[in-house]
Amino acid sequence: xxxxxxxxxxxxxxxxxxxxxxxxxxxxxxxxxxxxxxxxxxxxxxxxxxxxxxxxxxxxxxxxxxxxxxxxxxxxxxxxxxxxxxxxxxxxxxxxxxxxxxxxxxxxxxxxxxxxxxxxxxxxxxxxxxxxxxxxxxxxxxxxxxxxxxxxxxxxxxxxxxxxxxxxxxxxxxxxxxxxxxxxxxxxxxxxxxxxxxxxxxxxxxxxxxxxxxxxxxxxxxxxxxxxxxxxxxxxxxxxxxxxxxxxxxxxxxxxxxxxxxxxxxxxxxxxxxxxxxxxxxxxxxxxxxxxxxxxxxxxxxxxxxxxxxxxxxxxxxxxxxxxxxxxxxxxxxxxxxxxxxxxxxxxxxxxxxxxxxxxxxxxxxxxxxxxxxxxxxxxxxxxxxxxxxxxxxxxxxxxxxxxxxxxxxxxxxxxxxxxxxxxxxxxxxxxxxxxxxxxxxxxxxxxxxxxxxxxxxxxxxxxxxxxxxxxxxxxxxxxxxxxxxxxxxxxxxxxxxxxxxxxxxxxxxxxxxxxxxxxxxxxxxxxxxxxxxxxxxxxxxxxxxxxxxxxxxxxxxxxxxxxxxxxxxxxxxxxxxxxxxxxxxxxxxxxxxxxxxxxxxxxxxxxxxxxxxxxxxxxxxxxxxxxxxxxxxxxxxxxxxxxxxxxxxxxxxxxxxxxxxxxxxxxxxxxxxxxxxxxxxxxxxxxxxxxxxxxxxxxxxxxxxxxxxxxxxxxxxxxxxxxxxxxxxxxxxxxxxxxxxxxxxxxxxxxxxxxxxxxxxxxxxxxxxxxxxxxxxxxxxxxxxxxxxxxxxxxxxxxxxxxxxxxxxxxxxxxxxxxxxxxxxxxxxxxxxxxxxxxxxxxxxxxxxxxxxxxxxxxxxxxxxxxxxxxxxxxxxxxxxxxxxxxxxxxxxxxxxxxxxxxxxxxxxxxxxxxxxxxxxxxxxxxxxxxxxxxxxx
Numbered sequence: 001x002x003x004x005x006x007x008x009x010x011x012x013x014x015x016x017x018x019x020x021x022x023x024x025x026x027x028x029x030x031x032x033x034x035x036x037x038x039x040x041x042x043x044x045x046x047x048x049x050x051x052x053x054x055x056x057x058x059x060x061x062x063x064x065x066x067x068x069x070x071x072x073x074x075x076x077x078x079x080x081x082x083x084x085x086x087x088x089x090x091x092x093x094x095x096x097x098x099x100x101x102x103x104x105x106x107x108x109x110x111x112x113x114x115x116x117x118x119x120x121x122x123x124x125x126x127x128x129x130x131x132x133x134x135x136x137x138x139x140x141x142x143x144x145x146x147x148x149x150x151x152x153x154x155x156x157x158x159x160x161x162x163x164x165x166x167x168x169x170x171x172x173x174x175x176x177x178x179x180x181x182x183x184x185x186x187x188x189x190x191x192x193x194x195x196x197x198x199x200x201x202x203x204x205x206x207x208x209x210x211x212x213x214x215x216x217x218x219x220x221x222x223x224x225x226x227x228x229x230x231x232x233x234x235x236x237x238x239x240x241x242x243x244x245x246x247x248x249x250x251x252x253x254x255x256x257x258x259x260x261x262x263x264x265x266x267x268x269x270x271x272x273x274x275x276x277x278x279x280x281x282x283x284x285x286x287x288x289x290x291x292x293x294x295x296x297x298x299x300x301x302x303x304x305x306x307x308x309x310x311x312x313x314x315x316x317x318x319x320x321x322x323x324x325x326x327x328x329x330x331x332x333x334x335x336x337x338x339x340x341x342x343x344x345x346x347x348x349x350x351x352x353x354x355x356x357x358x359x360x361x362x363x364x365x366x367x368x369x370x371x372x373x374x375x376x377x378x379x380x381x382x383x384x385x386x387x388x389x390x391x392x393x394x395x396x397x398x399x400x401x402x403x404x405x406x407x408x409x410x411x412x413x414x415x416x417x418x419x420x421x422x423x424x425x426x427x428x429x430x431x432x433x434x435x436x437x438x439x440x441x442x443x444x445x446x447x448x449x450x451x452x453x454x455x456x457x458x459x460x461x462x463x464x465x466x467x468x469x470x471x472x473x474x475x476x477x478x479x480x481x482x483x484x485x486x487x488x489x490x491x492x493x494x495x496x497x498x499x500x501x502x503x504x505x506x507x508x509x510x511x512x513x514x515x516x517x518x519x520x521x522x523x524x525x526x527x528x529x530x531x532x533x534x535x536x537x538x539x540x541x542x543x544x545x546x547x548x549x550x551x552x553x554x555x556x557x558x559x560x561x562x563x564x565x566x567x568x569x570x571x572x573x574x575x576x577x578x579x580x581x582x583x584x585x586x587x588x589x590x591x592x593x594x595x596x597x598x599x600x601x602x603x604x605x606x607x608x609x610x611x612x613x614x615x616x617x618x619x620x621x622x623x624x625x626x627x628x629x630x631x632x633x634x635x636x637x638x639x640x641x642x643x644x645x646x647x648x649x650x651x652x653x654x655x656x657x658x659x660x661x662x663x664x665x666x667x668x669x670x671x672x673x674x675x676x677x678x679x680x681x682x683x684x685x686x687x688x689x690x691x692x693x694x695x696x697x698x699x700x701x702x703x704x705x706x707x708x709x710x711x712x713x714x715x716x717x718x719x720x721x722x723x724x725x726x727x728x729x730x731x732x733x734x735x736x737x738x739x740x741x742x743x744x745x746x747x748x749x750x751x752x753x754x755x756x757x758x759x760x761x762x763x764x765x766x767x768x769x770x771x772x773x774x775x776x777x778x779x780x781x782x783x784x785x786x787x788x789x790x791x792x793x794x795x796x797x798x799x800x801x802x803x804x805x806x807x808x809x810x811x812x813x814x815x816x817x818x819x820x821x822x823x824x825x826x827x828x829x830x831x832x833x834x835x836x837x838x839x840x841x842x843x844x845x846x847x848x849x850x851x852x853x854x855x856x857x858x859x860x861x862x863x864x865x866x867x868x869x870x871x872x873x874x875x876x877x878x879x880x881x882x883x884x885x886x887x888x889x890x891x892x893x894x895x896x897x898x899x900x901x902x903x904x905x906x907x908x909x910x911x912x913x914x915x916x917x918x919x920x921x922x923x924x925x926x927x928x929x930x931x932x933x934x935x936x937x938x939x
Contacts, residue, residue, distance in 0.1 A: 041116065041156060041158045041160070041200040042197060043147065043149065043154055043162065043370075043371055043372065044149070044154055044673075045149050045150075045154075045371045045672050045673050046246075046371055046673060047246035047247070047369065047371060047381075047671070047672065047673060047676045048188045048191065048193045048194065048195035048673065048676050049195060049196065049243065049244070049245055049246060049369075050193070050194040050195065050196055050243040050244070050300065051180050051182075051185045051194065051196030051243075051300070052169065052173075052176065052177050052180055052196065052243070052297065052299060052300055052301065053177060053180075053300055053301045053302070053303050054240055054241055054259070054261050054300055054301070054302050054303060054304075055182070055185055055194065055196075056261040056263060057261045057262060057263065057302055057303040057304045058182050058185075058303045059263070060263065060264060060265060060303070060304070061303040061304060061306070061307040062181075062182040062303065063177060063178045063180065063181060063182065063303070064178035064179075064181075064221045065174070065177065065178055065303070065306050065307070066174070066178055066221050066224060066226060068234075068306050068307060068309075069174045069224075069226035069232065069234070070224075070225065070226060072309045073232070073233070073234035073238075073306060073309060074226075074232075074479060075089070075090075075095075075229060075232050075233050075475060075479060076475070076478070076479025078233045078234075079479065080448075081343070081345060081447045081448045081450075082446060082447055082448075083448065084444075084446070085446060085457075085458045088457055088458040088459045088460075089233070089458040089459075089460065090473045090474055090475055090516065091468055091472060091473040091474060091513065091514075091516025091517070091518050092458070092459060092460040092461070092468075092474075092516075092518050093460060093462065093464055093467065093468065093518070094230055094231040094460045095229065095230045095231070095232075095460075095473075095474035095475070096230055096467070096468070096471055096474050097170065097171040097172070097230030097231050098171050098172045098223075098227055098228045098229070098230045099228060099230065099471050099474060099481075099482075099484045100171070100467055100471070101467070101470065101471065101484075101485055101487070101504070101506065101748070101749055101752055102467060102568070102740055102744070102748045102749060103167075103171050104213070104214060104487050105487060105491065105504035105747075105748035105749065105750070106167075106567070106647075106748050107163070107167040107168075107171075107204075107205055108205045108213050108214075108487060108491060108492065108504075109134065109491075109492050109504075109747075109748070110161070110163050110167060110647070110648045111160075111161035111163055111164065111167070111205045112134040112135065112161070112492060113134045113135060113136075113646060113648055113649065114135070114145075114161045114162040114163050114370065114648055115134075115135050115138070115145060115160075115161050116145050116156040116157070116158050116159070116160050116161055116162060117143050117144070117145065117156075117157060117158060117159050117160070118135055118138030118139070118141070118142045118143045118144050118145050118157075119131075119133045119134065119135050119138050119140070119141060119142075119143075120141065120142075120143035121159065121161075121206075122134060122492070122493055123489060123490055123493050124493065125490055125493040125494035125496075125499060125501040126490055126501070127494065127499055127500075127501060129494040129495065129496035129499040129501070129502075130494065130495040130496055131493060131494070131495060132492060132493055132494055132495040132502070133495070134492065136374070136375035136649075137375070143157055144156070144157045145157070147162070147372045148372055148373040148374075148377070149371065149372060149373075150372070150373055150379065150660055150661055150662045151660060151662070158200060159201075159203050159206065160200065160201075160202065160203040160206075161203075161205070162370050162372070163370065163648055164198060164202050164203060164204060164205075165179075165180075165198035165202070165297075166296070166297070166368075166369055166370070167204075168202070168204050169296065169297035169363075170231070170296055170297060170362075170363035170366075171230065171231075172204065172223070172227035172228070172230070173231060173235045173299075174224075174226040174227055174229075174232065174235065175202075175204065175221055175222055175223065175224060175226065175227035176198070176202075176297075177301060178221040179198055179199040179202040179220070179221060179222070180196040180197070180198055180199070181199060184196060184197040184198070184199065185197075188673070188676075190673070190674055191673075191674070191676060191677075193676060193677075199220070201220055202220065202222060203220075203222070204222055204223060204227075206222075207489035210489075211488065211489055211490075212486045212487065212488065212489060212507065213486075213487040213488070213489045213491065214486075214487060225480070225481050228474075228481045228484075229474055229475060229481060230474060231363075234305075234306060234311075235299075235301065236313075236354070236359075237305075237311040237312055237313055237354075238301045238302045238305040238306050238310075238311075238312060239299050239300070239301055239302075239312060239351070239353070239354070239359065239362070240257070240259045240261075240279075240300060240301060240302035240305065240312060240351065241257040241259050241300035242257065242292040242293035242294075242298045242299060242300060242353075242358070242362060243293045243298055243299075243300050244293050244295075244298070244676075244677065245293065245294075245295030245296060245297055245298050245367065245369060246295075246367070246369035246371070246381065246676070247295075247367045247368075247369060247381055247382040247663075247671065247680050248293060248294055248295045248298070248367070248679070249294060249295070249365070249367065249384070249387075249390060249679065249680070250288065250289040250293075250294040253283065253291055253292055253293045254283035254284035254287070254291030254292070256283065257283050257291075257292075258279050258280075258281055258282070258283055258352075259279050259302075259351070260272050260273075260276040260277075260279075261302075261304070262302070262304040262305075262308075267308055267310070267347060268304060268305070268308065268310050268347065268349065269317075269319075269347060271304075274319065274320075277317050277349050278316055278317050278320060278349050278350040278351075279312075279349070279350060279351045279352055279353070280350065280352060281352060282352055282353070282356065283353075285401070286401055287401060288393065288400045288401050288402045288403065289358060289361075289393075289400075290356060290358055290400070292353065292356075292358040292361075293362070294358065294361045294362075294365050294389060294390075295361070295362070295365055295366070295367055296362075296363055296364075296365065296366035296367060296369075296385075296386070297362065297363065298361065298362040299362040299363070308347070309345075309346040309347075310346060310347045310348065310349065311341075311346055311347070311348040311349070312348070312349055312350075312351040312354065313341075313348060313349075313350070313351065313354050314338065314350060314351075314354050314355050314456065315338070315339055315340060315341035315348055315350060316338055316339060316340040316341065316349075316350045317340060317341070317347065317348060317349045317350065318340050318341055318342060318343070318347070318348070319340070320340050320350075321340070322337045322338065322339045322340060323337065323338050324336070324337060324338075325337060325338040325355075327355065327399075328355065328416070328441075330399070330408065330411050331411050331412060331413075331416050331438065332416075332438050332440065332441055333437060333438050334438075334440065336441070336454065337454075338350060339451075339453050339454075342447075342450060342451065343447070354415075355413065355415055356413055356415075357389060357392055357393070357398070357413040357414045357415075358389070359414075359415070360388075360389065360414040360415070361388075361389035364386060364388040364389055364414075364564070365386060365387055365388060365389035365390055366384075366385040366386035367382060367383065367384060367385060368380050368381055368382065368383040368385055368647075368648065368650070369381065370648065371672065373661065374638055374639065374646075374649040374650075374651060375638070375649070376638050376639045376640060376651070377639075377661060378638060378639035378651035378661065379651060379652075379655065379657055379661055379662065379663055380648070380649055380650065380651055381663060381671075382652055382655055382663055382671075382680040383636075383647075383650050383651065383652045383655075383695060384652065384682075384692040384695050385565070385566065385647060385650075386563070386564050386565060386566070387560075387563075387692045388559045388560075388563045388564055389414075389559075390692065391558075391559035391560045391563060391703065391704060392414070392558045392559045392704065394689070394690075394704075394707070395558050395559065395703075395704035395705065395706075395707075396410045396704070396705050396706050397410050397411060397412040397413075397417075397429075397558040397704070398413075398558075399411045405706050405707070407706070409436065410429065410705075412429070412432075412558055414558075415456055416432075416441075417429070417432065417557075417558060418460065418461065418462070419456035419457050419458065419460075420432060420441060420442055420456070420457065421457060421459055421461050421521060421524075421525060422442055422457045422459065423517070423521075423872045423873050423874065424856055424858070424872030424873075425442075426521075426524040426525045426527070426528040427457075427461070427525065428525060428528040428529055428556035428557060429555060429556045429557070429558070430528040430529070430555065430556040431528050441454045441455075442454065442455055442456070442457055443455065459517070459518065459521055460518075461518060461521045461522050461524075461525050462522065462525070462564070463522055463525065463526050463529075463562065463569070463737060463739060463788075464518075464519075464522050464739040465519045465520075465522040465523045465526065465739065465779055465786060465788050466519070466738075466739045466740060466785040466786060467739065467740075468516060468518035468519040468522070469515075469519040469777060470485075470512065470752060471484055471485070471512050471513060472512040472513030472514050472515055472516055472913075473513035473514040473515075473516050474513060475513075476513070476514070482512070482513030482514065483508070483511035483512060483513065484508075484511055484512065484513070485506040485507070485508055485509045485510075485511055485512070485752060486506065486507045486508050486511075487504060487505075487506060487507075488501075488505040488506065488507055490505060491503070491504045491505045491750065492504065497759070498759060500750065500751065500757055503746055503747050503748075503749075503750040503754075504747065504748050504749060504750035504751075504752075505750050505751060506749075506750060506751055506752050509751055509752055509755075514912065514913065515825075515826070515875075515912050515913040517874040517875070519778075520778065520826055520870070520874040521874070523778075523779060523788055523870075524858070524870060526737055526788055526790045527789075527790055527791065527860050527870075528556050529554065529555075529556035529557050529561060529790065530552055530553065530554060530555065530556060530561070530702075530735055530790055530791050531551075531552070531553040531555045531556075531791075532550070532551070532552055532733060532734075532735055532790075532791040532792070532793050533549075533550070533551040533552075533793065534548065534549070534550055534731065534732075534733040534793040534794070534795045535548065535549050535795060536548035536549065536719075536731060536795050536797060537797060538796075538797065538798060539797060539798040539799070539800055540719075540721055540729070540797050540798075540799065540800065541721070541799070541800045541801075542721050542722065542723050542724060542725045542727075542799050542800070542801070542802065543721065543722070543723040544721055545589060545718040545719065545720055545721065546718060546719045546721060546729070546797050547715065547717070547718045548575070548715075548717050548718065548719060548731055548733075548795060549713065549714065549715045550573055550575070550713070550714045550715075550717065550733045551711060551712070551713045551714070552573065552702065552711065552712050552714075552735060553702070553705075553710055553711040554702035554703065554704055554705065554710045554711075555705060555710070557704060558704050559704055560701040560702060560703055560704065561632060561701060561702045561704075562632060562633065562701055562737065563701070566633070566634040566635075566636060566647070566696070567636075567645060567647055567744050568738070568739065568740040568741050568744035568745070568748075568785075569633065569737075569738070569739055569740075569741075570625055570631060570632065570633040570737070570738050570741040571631070571632040571633070571735055571736065571737040571738075571790070572601050572625045572626065572629045572630060572631045572632065572735070572736055573600070573601055573629055573630045573714065573733065573734070573735055574599070574600060574601025574602065574626075574629060574732075574733070574734045574735070574736060574766075575588050575599065575600040575601060575717050575731070575732070575733055576588070576599045576600070576731070576732045576864060576923070576924070577719040577729055577730065577731045577732070578729065578730050578732075578864070578924045578925050579725050579726065579727060579729055580727065580728050580729070580730050580803075580834075580835050580925055581725075581726035581727060581728075581802070581803045582726070583924060583925060583926055585598055585599065585923075585924060586598075586719055586720060586721065586722070586725070586729065587719075587720040587722075588600050588717055588718070588719060588720065589717070589718045589719075589720055590628060590716055590717055591716045591717075591718070592716045593611070593628050595628060596720060597628070599767065600626060600628065600629050600717065601625065601626050601629040601734070601736065602626055602766050602767030602768070603622075603623050603624065603625065603626070603742075603763055603765070603766045603767055603768030603769075603787065604620065604621075604622055604623065604624045604625075604626060604627070604742075604768070605622055605767070605768065605769050606622050606769075607619055607620070607621050607622055608620060608627065610627045610643070611627055611628060612627065612698070613642055613643055615642075616641075616642035616643065618642060618643045620742065620743055621742050621743055621746055621760075621761060622742070622760050622761055622762075622768070622769050623742040623745075623760075623761030623762070623763050623768050623769065623783065623784050624741060624742040624743060625736070625738065625741060625742075625787070630700075630712070630714055631700060632700055632701050632702055633698075633699075633700060633701065633741075634693070634696045634698070634699040634700075634701055635696055635697045635698045635699070636650035636696055636697060637650065637651065637653065637696070637697035638650065638651055639651040639653070641697060642697070643697060645743070645744065645747065652682065652695035653685075653694060653695055653696070653697065654682050654683040654684075654685050654691075654694040654695050655680060655681070655682060655695065656680070656681035656682070656683060658670060663680050663681075664678070664681065665678030665679055665680070665681065666679070666681055682694070682695060688703075688707075688708070688709055689707070690703065690707075690709070700712075719731055719797065721797075721799060725799055725802065726799060726802040726803040727797065727798055727799030727802040727803055728796050728797060728798045728799060728802065728803070729796070729797040729798075729799060730794060730795075730796055730835060730836050730864070730865075730925055731794065731795040731796070731797065732792060732793070732794055732836075732864040733792070733793050733795075734789055734790075734791065734792040734793075734863075735789075735790045735791050736766070736787040736788060736789055736790065737787070737788045737790050738784075738785040738786070738787055738788070739785055740753075740784075740785040741785070742761050742784055742785075745761065745784045745785055746759075746761060746784075753783055753784045753785070754783060754784075755782075755783055756771070756783075761783045761784045762782055762783045763781050763782055763783055763784050763786075763787070764781070764782040764783075764920075765780050765781055765782070765786070765787065765920060765921070766787050766923075767923070770782070774918040774920060775918065775919045775920055776824070776915070776916065776917055776918065776919055777919060778824070778826060778827070778828050778919055779919075780919040780920055780921055789862040789863065789921070791861075792861040792862060792863065792864070793861075794836035794861075794864070794865075794893070795836075796835075796836055796893040796894075805894075805896075806894065806896050807896060808891075808892065808896045808897055808898045808899065809833045809834050809835045809837050809890060809891070809892045809896065809898060810833065810834045810898075811831050811832065811833060811834075811886055811902045812832055812833065812834050812865075812925075812926050813830075813831075813832040813866075813922055813926065814829070814830065814831055814832070814884070814902075814904050815827075815828075815829060815830040815917065815918070815919065816829065816904075816906040816917055817904075817906075818904040818905065818906075819904075819905065819906065820906040820907070820917065821906070821907045822907070822908075822909045822914070822915055822916050823906045823907065823908045823909060823915055823916070823917055824908070824909060824914075824915030824916075824917060825875040825876050825877075825878060825908050825909060825912050825913075825915065826874050826875050826876075826912075827876065827906075827908065827915075827917070828862075828868045828869065828870055828919070829847060829868070829869045829882075829884045829906075830862070830866055830867065830868050830869070830921070831845060831866070831867050831869075831884075831886050831902070832863065832865050832866040832867075832922050832926070833865040833866075833867075833890070833925070834865065834925055834926070835865065835892050835893070835925055836865065836892065836893050836925075837865070837890050837891060837892055837893075838890075838891050838892075838893065839889055839890050839891050839897075840859060840861070840867045840886075840890055841859050842857055842858055842859045842869075843887075844859075844886060844887040844889060844890055845859045845867060845869050845884075845885070845886050845887075846869075846884070846885050846887070847869055847871065847882055847883070847884050847885075848882065848883050848885075849877070849880055849881075849882055850880060850881045850882070855871050855872075855873075855876070855882070856871070856872040856873070857869050857870055857871045857872055858870050858872070862921055863921040863922060863923070864922075864923060864924050864925060865922070865924070865925045866921050866922055869884065875912055876908045877908070878908060878909065878910040878911060878912065879907070879908065879909075879910040880907070880908055881905055881906070881907045881908075882905065882906060882907075882908070883903055883904070883905045884903065884904055884905075884906075885901055885902070885903040886898075886901065886902045886903075887901050888900055888901050
């Protein structure tokens with residue numbers, strides 16, 4: 001029986017039954033007035049954290065809410081009326097928050113590193129190799145952990161880990177919430193603060209005897225289908241309040257959230273006065289965080305909204321008249337109106353929080369909340385794992401009290417960038433303005449037969465062009481969870497690097513959901529984030545060097561680039577130069593390293609020691625970005641000034657501590673259970689105004705504008721022009737991005753990345769190792785995460801006394817090949833030129849179907865001489881034949897322009913996800929004959 005059928009059958013019974021049980025539970029709770037919980041298995045010095053739901057409403061409707069998640073609040077129910085929004089969400093990293101294999105593997109390894117049962121939760125590897133022991137606070141195979149609290153040790157001997165509630169809250173929120181039962185909600189006697197303890201039996205990474213980590217245990221509400229569905233519609237649309245999270249970085253929340261709880265068993269319309277039903281005003285407009293809690297898992301959902309299927313969002317309740325939205329009017333520089341919703345199926349109410357960045361900060365500003373030291377005696381609590389919200393809050397986009405960098409011309413919150421992305425609109429600062437004026441917001445019906453209105457899209461795109469293609473859609477057409485790779489419990493169990501169980505090991509590695517648009521839309525976004533400039537001399541002598549300058553600016557995003565999860569996200573600058581007379585690649589000299597090489601920024605062909613950390617012996621594997629290239633990334637440390645992937649044990653280098661190494665607030669008081677609202681003090685060691693970059697061993701990420709750190713200018717490179725070079729010399733600069741770099745892909749993705757399990761990543765692109773396989777995916781790669789070309793620029797240097805030519809550039813290669821059949825529906829047609837060219841855009845490089853109708857698309861340079869055409873709708877029509885054309889008038893840098901049109905046709909596969917083809921982007925400028933100018937039978 002599918003999810004919708006179950007919903008229709010169970011909805012009425014479920015509400016009645018759950019209400020009765022909840023009411024009885026709540027009355028018992030109120031009678032004893034939050035009694036102290038029995039031994040919960042928590043650390044004794046833990047910092048209190050309120051329940052992730054409004055406890056006043058939970059007195060009438062208490063968790064677990066699984067019955068509602070599976071029925072009236074199931075995404076398939078929303079799909080019935082909001083099919084467009086559902087299709088946008090399905091396959092996003094929000095929908096795939098649980099299915100994301102990198103997260104599941106990172107969670108499993110982190111849980112074993114912080115296991116509360118010593119090393120006993122790690123099984124012996126089945127191949128007979130030596131067992132790995134990840135927990136530094138356990139003796140050999142003793143099933144006990146003795147954690148260092150800074151002023152003593154605490155012994156724990158239970159299943160699970162210290163991070164079960166931390167890693168689950170934003171990736172499987174429905175299961176996390178249901179594992180904070182009302183009877184676990186207490187009030188700390190010293191501080192009077194509420195604390196919602198996670199059920200000691202939650203243990204989400206457990207295999208439960210199945211051999212597969214993250215096994216479903218319905219009785220525990222653990223890894224159920226609602227949990228596997230990630231951040232479902234109703235998680236966001238029932239978010240009513242926020243809470244302080246341990247080591248929060250913005251101070252306390254306001255005394256009043258402005259949300260009036262619905263206390264009773266009737267609808268909100270019956271229980272709350274009309275004036276208070278919609279939440280119109282922010283909690284505290286005078287504070288930089290608007291009075292809301294900031295931090296990973298700072299959300300508090302409404303039990304009443306969950307039980308009564310009431311939605312909270314940007315629309316007014318149906319009984320309220322439209323009103324001017326001054327905030328959004330300032331964003332779009334035109335009158336914006338908050339409109340009433342129209343729905344016969346459920347009630348809805350405006351919550352102003354849903355339109356502010358603080359809403360997103362509830363999962364996108366992540367701090368390590370564990371109150372212990374690591375094995376080096378360094379405090380780990382407070383480590384700023386992710387600071388996407390904080391980065392935005394000091395940018396030109398953030399209209400917040402105290403932000404001196406705010407520029408009203410660029411006012412944007414998370415939602416008015418990321419939820420303005422759609423097909424053909426990447427939703428960055430590069431594309432959301434037309435000559436400095438904001439373009440109009442997206443508009444259309446958001447429900448079946450609903451009125452046309454301004455709306456927020458739900459593709460939820462960031463920079464991840466890899467994982468969405470690994471796992472596809474989250475739910476199928478009936479609302480059931482799509483197939484996915486399953487993580488073996490023997491992952492990370494072996495200490496032997498030559499065992500497949502040393503890294504993550506996946507069963508059913510080829511299982512995935514239907515192909516979706518998210519990977520392509522991520523590439524669309526990435527191509528519109530940076531400004532890349534390349535300059536140098538216009539002429540130079542053979543036998544010498546020509547210095548070049550490269551500048552990169554983060555002008556399109558409202559936060560650091562890269563941002564978010566620091567383990568794996570990396571971008572880098574690549575430089576190459578070619579003698580156009582021969583096609584030969586020329587050396588590049590890097591004065592920073594005093595090193596000369598053929599090209600900068602390729603993928604490595606072998607394991608090597610990272611030259612940035614020579615004393616550490618830190619090894620980067622084959623398939624990694626060139627460690628000698630300039631990289632944009634953050635590197636954490638345990639406190640020994642060496643890199644680490646043990647992020648749960650990373651120590652913030654600039655955190656102010658006392659003589660015992662315990663974190664203190666500005667008053668010098670230790671931040672702990674007795675002083676839970678103390679704000680950690682981070683020293684600005686490099687004086688750039690960023691309090692969190694110095695927490696890392698190294699942080700070279702670009703900051704958002706207008707910070708000086710938004711731009712990096714590199715003048716360290718020079719092209720080595722050997723004697724006898726005829727030229728001209730074509731120089732290329734590019735920025736590439738990987739959402740999961742090789743060292744992390746090998747560890748967390750295992751055989752999903754190293755698909756032939758030979759312990760060597762063979763990407764077969766960008767100079768990396770290759771075993772003869774060819775890439776067929778977009779962006780191109782065979783193994784590991786694709787190095788996504790974000791921006792490419794050329795510069796032409798004439799060689800004194802060298803070749804002078806006025807011949808027009810030629811198209812030397814195309815993709816798909818002429819006459820190709822069974823081409824992937826999400827194809828990116830490509831044209832490669834014999835030299836650097838100008839005047840290639842969506843007017844000169846076009847695609848039409850068999851009827852001659854033009855396919856809306858954008859055109860970008862993606863290689864030294866290669867340009868790609870990106871269809872706005874991502875997927876072409878199955879079985880259709882298309883013709884690509886490069887029109888006459890494309891010019892070389894010397895002004896020599898083409899005179900003839902080059903055209904080629906291809907036919908796409910009938911089924912989405914099927915197809916063949918080699919998506920390799922050629923390196924350099926191949927000198928060859930021009931392709932035929934016409935294709936018979938196609939216009």
